[in-house]
Amino acid sequence: MKIRLNENAELVRLIKEGLKESGGYCPCRRSRTEENKCICQEFRRQMEDPDFEGYCHCQLYYKEK
Numbered sequence: 001m002k003i004r005l006n007e008n009a010e011l012v013r014l015i016k017e018g019l020k021e022s023g024g025y026c027p028c029r030r031s032r033t034e035e036n037k038c039i040c041q042e043f044r045r046q047m048e049d050p051d052f053e054g055y056c057h058c059q060l061y062y063k064e065k
Contacts, residue, residue: 002064003047006055015060028058 005012018027019038026036035041043056046063053065 001047001050004062004064006059006062012060015058026058 006015015027019025021027022032024037025032026038026040029036029040039047039061040057043061043063046052046054046056050065053063055062
């Protein structure tokens with residue numbers, strides 16, 4: 001398993017700006033809960049799934065098998 005940043009540098013820059021402004025919470029989510037703190041709980045679960053390959057919700061990270 002390998003986790004990497006999105007290859008789109010502009011998208012990564014924008015998401016990182018949003019994370020900084022939101023105190024580390026996913027800028028793509030409305031609620032400021034621990035589940036939405038980057039790396040979000042949804043993607044942590046996906047990282048544990050050996051069959052999952054793809055982007056996190058905001059597309060900052062990509063999990064490769």
